[in-house]
Amino acid sequence: MPFREINSKMVEAQVVPGQRMFSQRGAMLAYRGDVSFTPSLTGGQGGVMGMIGRRVANEQTPLMTVEGSGTVMFGHGGHHIQVINLTGETLYVEADRLLAFDGTLQQGTMFMGSQGGVMGMVRGQVSGQGLFTTTLKGHGSVAVMAHGGVIELPITPNRPVHVDPQAYVAHHGDVRNKLSTALGWRDMVGRGSGEAFQLELSGQGAVYVQASEEKL
């Protein structure tokens, strides 16, 4: 079920019987038809183990299940919304940036340390995003929030992309990420260019970058 973008800050989703979707709790703006919203204690799929996993990983954003038949409009905090359509690949995104997504997508959490080892963990700390990130896999649509507009940058094997950790929103594809530092003595004495840390993404896929260095 694709999301329809009403404007840059609102999306509309069709809900049909037998198919459910998840959204951040409280993100519904309006709806038509017969739709029910129930808090999702397990945070989507994965059952109790998934719930515990998310608790431990601190990647839990209160979610709700949206079911019934009708159309629902979503939006949150006046943030810019980017719709990403997945065709089998895995999307990596911070849980608090997720606005809504298809229930058919498989949810999981990934330990950042497993990509790039210790630097992967440092990455989470530097970017303030924690040690875990949420993954969504399968065929379906995801609505992701960002501060300001979002640009999509392709990553190809010969062209890695470097991203400011604060401006990073999400990425998909077969992508490795590592934290690269350009820390010189100038940064130590407080005369740096302000670009001491960068996230280097290489492989095949795409990265979404927001037009701002502010968190949500």
Next chain:
Amino acid sequence: MAQFRLQGSKVLAVDLTGDAVKAKNGSMVAYDGQMAFKKMSGGGEGLRGMVTRRLTGEQMTVMEVQGHGTCFFADRASEINLVNLRGEKLYVESSNLLCTDAGLRTGTTFTGLRGASTGNGLFTTTVEGSGQAAIVSDGPAVVLRVSAQYPLSVDPGAYIAHTGNLQQSFQSGVTFRTLIGEGSGEAFQIRFEGEGLVYVQPSERNTVGGDI
């Protein structure tokens, strides 16, 4: 020369082929290719410029970005406007200046009373030469033409930049009514006369004038 283009209205993409640009410190959001970031102390105008900036309070923290590839800049989701300079001078508040071609000269100039009313100080930044510059605004900016027959008055909080041969004067509508709290809320304006362009944003910074 570095090629400036907009990706959407809030992200500036600069294509570099070994050349350099000057940008606001920390405004890079992403890049591909090879880039080097170097802080330029005091706005990159040498010792004299640094001292002037210190004295005038028109501080700018600027970095020089040099490399091969595309570098993306953005600043707190502000709208970005491209300005093409062909030898003329751009007057802009340093906080609104995002990126300039490295070949452009930057300096400071005295603005008179306008600065005091905008809360931006008495000095403003100038950009001069031939090349491109990018300025940020809160909301999409409009460019208004000023000619001999058509002078323009602007709210100090909404003014962001101007080019051309313009004289500015400060207009005040402060009367007895203002003092007893019955003002219109538009006590101060800057009046531009001459030939040139003025960039105005659809938003007002907090200024002294806004409270009166």
